[in-house]
Amino acid sequence: MSTQKTGTIAVFGATGQQGGAVVDALLDHKARVRALVRDPQSDRARTLAARGVELATVRADDPASLATALAAVEGFYFMTPEANSLEEVEAEIRIGTALVDAAAEAGVPHVVFNSVFGADRESGVPHHDSKHAIEQHLRKSGLRASMVRATAFMENFTNVMAPSLEQGEIVLRLPLPNDVPLKMISVRDIGRVAAALLLDTAQAPGGAVELVGDELTGPQIAAAFGAHAGLPARYEVLPLSVLPTDLDRVMFREFAKAAEYPTDSAVVCSIEPATLDLAEWIRASGWTAPTNVAGS
Template identity: 35%
Template sequence: MEPRILLVAAATGTQSGATIKALVASSTPGVSIRALVRSKASEKAQALVGVELVEGSFDDSQSLKNALVGVDSAFLVTTPFGEGQSPEAEIRQGKAFIDAAKGAGVKHLVFTSVEGAERKTGIPHADGKHEIEQHLFASGMRYTVVRPVIFMDLFPLSVGAELAINLWTLEVFLRGRKLQMVASEDIGWSFLSASFGWFCAQALLNPADYGGRQIPLAGDALTMAEVRATYAKVTGQTPWNLYLLPGFLVKWLPIPPLFLKTLTVSIFYMWYGSTAGYEADVEARRAEHPAMMTFETWLSRKIKAA
């Protein structure tokens, strides 16, 4: 088998870290993994196992060219959040990486987007990823786009005021409809259960099978009543029920609960409440990867690991 180099960008991040772990665990003959990091000396970079560390930045074109030399397939994740970041910065960085990958002769690029980005939601970070997706499609490179829905990790583990407020907020927007969710990879048990990392690793390792695919990724879909029942089953405590008029939501926006910490997330929930919301095929993803976690499995394991 001809040797292949797989590059994972932003390697110290949650999504990239899960992808690296899944790649290392696969022990695929002839495959070596290159991790793009800002600093090799950082604690997070040093914690990466089984990879070649290379330094680089999305804003440094020469460092990207150096990192991509000889790479067969690459994984790209971008974010508008964090110090110095914005939707505009994310778009610029995503396009720069795609251009550098194409220039280096990379054959296949896996990009992690967000479910709904293909439908132009009006949500800043989703529309930014839509623009990056379009740049990737126009590049002519073989691609795989993975579009996760909201991460289960946004739910608090304890049954208390924070959970009650968040469940009420979601109920206001969803009006009894189901919320699609997927387990994130920043978890304390076997990363083989981390569905996101599994799908991205499979795409990198099997470009012939995953090339050209756009994969909406969800592991469960529950109403808030079902979420309450799950908390009660797993923790033995029934979440509080808040009986407030929807107008009280305005009161919470200046001091928002977990799901409304940013204007972007607020816009997301307004979009979800006024449209069909996420449109991932949960059963199809489970058929492809039976180890995908349900919300109950995620909550049980997360609490045990805490």
């Protein structure tokens, strides 16, 4: 049986959504957390400090600051900034490589990288292949490493993929074919799985965990929201051309391709037994049908 670590766990990206979920889960386990931040005076950093999180000021282009911040930690979680252009993809690889090199220099016992589903192979999606490159660099580093490969966030249904209410009906529109299931995970569960790996209360089979909490087609997703709201629901397929950037279009093509690859949800549930499926996330998130009725 694994024994939970009692030393400090370093987190890069702690002021963001996924890194913040990792911090939440670690603090739930009474772990000591050191957040690697660029600006310790930012509102988000100060909020972390108020919760008992140690702050270490770093710059991604300053290897010495990274290595110093990682000194004497028992585990290190990091994620890289989401890229929205080819230039940002190159920057993401530079940052990820620098973090891996700093962890190697500091001799960190265990590194957990927040990657993306399918990053074990080259996909042709630039901001997914960047994570493939970072994974490869991490594996070559000689460090003990675990990858948590996230799928689409359920939280996207509160913003960019939010269903609408139209003439008393819940309507969900996505650029995804009717019969293609979307793999999904809640951000909360990304944090909980990563924390379990960092604390050594769980292991990643083969060094990676594909994070899937649910897998539903567009009509099934719409039906889940409709059932929660007590309203009829329908799904409409959008053309990829509605997406604002080439990277977004390539990413949704990859979402469709990802359905071809089997996933074992039992692995995620063995690490986090309370992993949320979509219906549970809808309830837990407090989602309610929008009040602005389109077309009326």
